[in-house]
Every structure is written in C-alpha cells, then in structure tokens.
Amino acid sequence: GAGVSQSPRYKxxxxxxxxxxxxxxxxxxxxxYWYRQALGQGPEFLTYFNYEAQxxxxxxxxxxxxxxxxxxxxxxxxxQRTEQRDSAMYRCASSLxxxxxxxxxxxxxxRLTVT
Amino acid sequence: QQPVQSPQxxxxxxxxxxxxxxxxxKALYSVHWYRQKHxxxxxxxxxxxxxxxxxxxxxISASFNEKKQQSSLYLTASQLSYSGTYFCGTExxxxxxxxxxxxxxxxxxx
Numbered sequence: 374g375a376g377v378s379q380s381p382r383y384k385x386x387x388x389x390x391x392x393x394x395x396x397x398x399x400x401x402x403x404x405x406y407w408y409r410q411a412l413g414q415g416p417e418f419l420t421y422f423n424y425e426a427q428x429x430x431x432x433x434x435x436x437x438x439x440x441x442x443x444x445x446x447x448x449x450x451x452x453q454r455t456e457q458r459d460s461a462m463y464r465c466a467s468s469l470x471x472x473x474x475x476x477x478x479x480x481x482x483x484r485l486t487v488t
Numbered sequence: 489q490q491p492v493q494s495p496q497x498x499x500x501x502x503x504x505x506x507x508x509x510x511x512x513x514k515a516l517y518s519v520h521w522y523r524q525k526h527x528x529x530x531x532x533x534x535x536x537x538x539x540x541x542x543x544x545x546x547x548i549s550a551s552f553n554e555k556k557q558q559s560s561l562y563l564t565a566s567q568l569s570y571s572g573t574y575f576c577g578t579e580x581x582x583x584x585x586x587x588x589x590x591x592x593x594x595x596x597x598x
C-alpha cells in the first residue's frame with residue numbers, strides 16, 4: 374500500500390513569507406507526528422496528533438509554528454514569517470496508535486530553504 | 489532527555505559484527521531503532537518494549553536492559569546494505585512520543 378507522502382518535496386521561500394507543509398499519512402493510521410531533522414542529526418519532535426486532536430505541541434520552537442489535522446487524516450504544518458534558521462528537513466510520520474510501542478513510518482520529508 | 493548513542497561512527501568490513509548502544513537517564517517504556525540511508529527517510533527496524541516484548545525484522549537482534557535503561561542493536565555478519573545511520577528513539581513512560589539519539593554512522597566496506 375501507499376506510504377506516508379509529503380508535499381512539496383522541496384520549498385524555497387524568502388524570509389518573512391508563510392509556508393504550509395502537507396503530510397498525508399498511511400490510511401487508517403490514527404497518530405501523526407511532525408519532526409524536524411537537521412543534516413546528520415536525529416529527528417527532533419515537534420508535535421503529534423491522535424485523530425484530529427493535537428496531543429502534544431511541546432516541540433514547536435515558537436508561536437510562528439502551528440499544525441492542524443482537521444479531519445483526522447491529512448495534516449498541515451504552517452510556519453509564519455519564516456526565518457533563515459527555519460531551514461531544515463521537515464518530516465512527518467504516522468502510526469496505528471500513539472505510544473505503546475507502535476512503530477512509526479516516516480515520509481520522504483520536505484526540504485525547506487529560507488533565503 | 490535525549491538518549492546517548494555510542495559509538496558515533498563505525499567502519500567495518502563486510503561480514504564483521506557491530507554493536508550499537510543507546511542509553512537514557514530516564515525510565516523508558518520502549519526503544520525504537522531506525523536506519524536511515526543518505527537522502528532517504530528513516531526506516532523502522534525494531535521496537536523493544538518494557539517487559540521483554542520485541543517487534544521487528546527477523547534478521548535484526550537487539551536487547552533492552554530495563555534496569556540500566558539501555559538498549560543495544562546487534563548487527564551480525566554485516567552486509568553492504570547495512571550501511572547507513574542508525575537512530576534509537578526512546579519513549580518515556582506515559583509520553584507517547586519518541587526522542588531520538590544523535591545517530592551512529594555505520595560504514596560497511598567490501
């Protein structure tokens with residue numbers, strides 16, 4: 374079956390612009406996670422959802438970052454007034470459930486470059 | 489809170505064995521292992537749960553020492569395809585999210 378998909382795969386934006394990154398999880402997966410990954414580093418947790426409810430947003434760096442999953446499927450991570458330090462690979466992952474040892478399946482990521 | 493992985497990098501010849509370690513200062517519910525090849529997404533390898541349950545690939549073995557909050561990933565008779573960066577992700581009890589280590593880069597040479 375289809376895996377996790379993300380779009381766009383690459384995004385170049387100018388400082389100050391808003392960007393929206395999309396994640397389409399594996400069908401039937403209840404939980405959806407957003408991560409940021411710097412080159413050569415492990416994924417850094419940002420936020421996660423169970424169905425449409427945002428359960429934990431403790432990893433969002435500041436209030437310019439927000440995420441939603443209104444119908445419990447596709448999710449959007451929005452970064453307002455982008456800054457150069459926001460440049461990174463943004464990945465999402467989905468799983469059948471949250472915690473309790475459910476494995477997460479990662480998407481290909483969106484490479485964001487802020488110029 | 490970030491788990492510590494060791495070693496940071498390993499270089500092996502094909503057929504040799506390797507052990508990658510992951511340790512946490514917090515009480516863990518589970519440890520997840522992933523492998524990531526350059527330019528690709530992390531791929532799930534194995535989960536080890538508190539209490540001894542394991543889920544994952546048949547050809548991969550790992551251990552979880554609950555007393556020490558340490559996990560080890562054992563790669564035996566390594567193949568060229570094992571090359572990549574290995575990450576452990578730790579789930580604290582009640583947290584329902586993973587915190588990943590800094591990774592261990594494994595290079596397998598012919």
